[in-house]
Amino acid sequence: MDTKPRETRELVAGQVRRFRAGDGDAAEPLARRALRMSLRTASALIRGREDVADVAQEVAVDVLRSLEKLRDPEAFDAWVHRITVRHVMRRLKRERSTRRIETPLALLDEVALRGATPDSDIDSRLAARQALVGALSRLPAKQRMALALRYGHDLADAEIAAALGCRVGTVHALLSRGRRSLREDRQLVEVTLDLKEEG
Amino acid sequence: MLSDHDDALARATFAPVRDIEPDENLVALVVAQVGRRKKASPRFAVAPARPRLALQALAALALLGVAVYSVPATRAAIQGAGASVSGVFSGWLGGDSAEAPGKPLEAGEKLPEYMEYLHDSKEPRVLAETGGYKLYSYIGTAGGLNFQLGGTGVGLGYESAAELGDAPLHLLDPGARRHADAQGHVPVFGIATRSVSSVELTYESGPPLRVSGVEGGFVLLAEPSRGPIEVIALDAGGKEIGREPINYPLVNED
Numbered sequence: 001m002d003t004k005p006r007e008t009r010e011l012v013a014g015q016v017r018r019f020r021a022g023d024g025d026a027a028e029p030l031a032r033r034a035l036r037m038s039l040r041t042a043s044a045l046i047r048g049r050e051d052v053a054d055v056a057q058e059v060a061v062d063v064l065r066s067l068e069k070l071r072d073p074e075a076f077d078a079w080v081h082r083i084t085v086r087h088v089m090r091r092l093k094r095e096r097s098t099r100r101i102e103t104p105l106a107l108l109d110e111v112a113l114r115g116a117t118p119d120s121d122i123d124s125r126l127a128a129r130q131a132l133v134g135a136l137s138r139l140p141a142k143q144r145m146a147l148a149l150r151y152g153h154d155l156a157d158a159e160i161a162a163a164l165g166c167r168v169g170t171v172h173a174l175l176s177r178g179r180r181s182l183r184e185d186r187q188l189v190e191v192t193l194d195l196k197e198e199g
Numbered sequence: 200m201l202s203d204h205d206d207a208l209a210r211a212t213f214a215p216v217r218d219i220e221p222d223e224n225l226v227a228l229v230v231a232q233v234g235r236r237k238k239a240s241p242r243f244a245v246a247p248a249r250p251r252l253a254l255q256a257l258a259a260l261a262l263l264g265v266a267v268y269s270v271p272a273t274r275a276a277i278q279g280a281g282a283s284v285s286g287v288f289s290g291w292l293g294g295d296s297a298e299a300p301g302k303p304l305e306a307g308e309k310l311p312e313y314m315e316y317l318h319d320s321k322e323p324r325v326l327a328e329t330g331g332y333k334l335y336s337y338i339g340t341a342g343g344l345n346f347q348l349g350g351t352g353v354g355l356g357y358e359s360a361a362e363l364g365d366a367p368l369h370l371l372d373p374g375a376r377r378h379a380d381a382q383g384h385v386p387v388f389g390i391a392t393r394s395v396s397s398v399e400l401t402y403e404s405g406p407p408l409r410v411s412g413v414e415g416g417f418v419l420l421a422e423p424s425r426g427p428i429e430v431i432a433l434d435a436g437g438k439e440i441g442r443e444p445i446n447y448p449l450v451n452e453d
């Protein structure tokens with residue numbers, strides 16, 4: 001299943017072809033798209049907003065510099081996801097080796113507070129963010145990655161499998177276990193229900 | 200079985216993630232970094248027609264962010280150290296055979312069959328050989344620079360040496376699993392300046408692979424299972440003068 005609208009894929013594929021042909025103007029939309037995608041994935045897994053931006057930048061540069069290797073220009077998004085997975089997992093391994101404690105979603109402070117004016121709104125959003133951080137921190141990295149690709153990007157199982165380099169059955173298992181863990185996190189359930197009621 | 204509640208909970212959990220947008224400074228920085236490097240323009244490929252373009256080391260960082268992000272200088276900005284790899288080939292392409300990198304074919308040595316079909320195989324040189332994988336370079340009849348990644352069926356063509364970039368090393372191809380040898384090693388082909396005397400392939404786990412005696416090119420037998428990270432170029436004194444990340448096994452895994 002391809003979850004992206006046909007016109008979007010064709011638009012991006014056109015930008016890829018223009019970029020390959022040397023059209024410098026095509027670099028910006030492709031860089032923006034790669035950054036957006038990698039930021040959203042990395043933010044669910046990596047501690048520290050600086051590190052998230054750092055990884056996203058690496059991903060975007062890698063993506064644009066390796067576009068000649070992409071055989072199907074319409075597969076740009078899949079290309080970005082695969083490179084993102086690679087960079088994020090590598091960064092996580094480095095964090096573990098340096099005994100740093102992961103605190104995913106660190107950059108969500110700004111997002112959570114954007115548009116939240118009343119004090120109670122800010123409080124509830126910060127509480128939600130804390131609950132999300134706690135819940136995600138307790139999940140294994142691969143489960144978090146699978147969840148981020150599904151719920152951060154609406155990817156289908158086959159697309160997640162392609163990004164992770166695993167079988168579709170493995171993706172089913174990762175998502176299933178991840179969702180179960182989220183369901184069993186009482187604090188997370190409470191704050192997400194509160195947010196839904198507010199929203 | 201997936202319940203609607205579980206799905207809704209997970210969706211709500213990740214709702215803030217879907218609102219994240221890149222900062223304009225970050226976009227501009229990436230565009231600037233990418234624009235700093237010329238693109239190669241492979242003109243043909245033998246067998247599987249898959250033009251390749253290598254990656255290059257990342258450049259210096261600046262202030263940026265999704266909100267306001269300050270990126271730490273965690274990546275090496277080593278570009279420009281030493282001579283450029285394009286300079287290795289420019290003299291040869293300009294007609295000076297004394298400047299030719301690598302070594303000529305030995306007496307009686309035959310080109311691979313797939314190269315003999317290319318009638319423009321002028322001045323073929325062997326830049327490196329490891330484990331039966333040979334890296335060939337030759338000048339096309341139209342004057343372009345060509346590489347053959349022996350044993351893989353992949354060829355690359357460049358209109359000029361300048362397209363190789365200004366770094367001390369340049370990865371031509373990160374290989375593919377189907378090119379692996381009997382032990383599962385995958386060849387990684389690259390070219391380097393004369394100031395590079397050895398190269399080191401680093402992994403996510405385990406010791407790096409170091410190859411000495413580099414004379415313009417190298418073939419590294421990478422172990423995909425250990426997660427190859429990048430190739431580091433070292434001078435005669437063991438000092439790092441350049442590095443290039445590799446995407447393997449992200450690309451062309453088929």
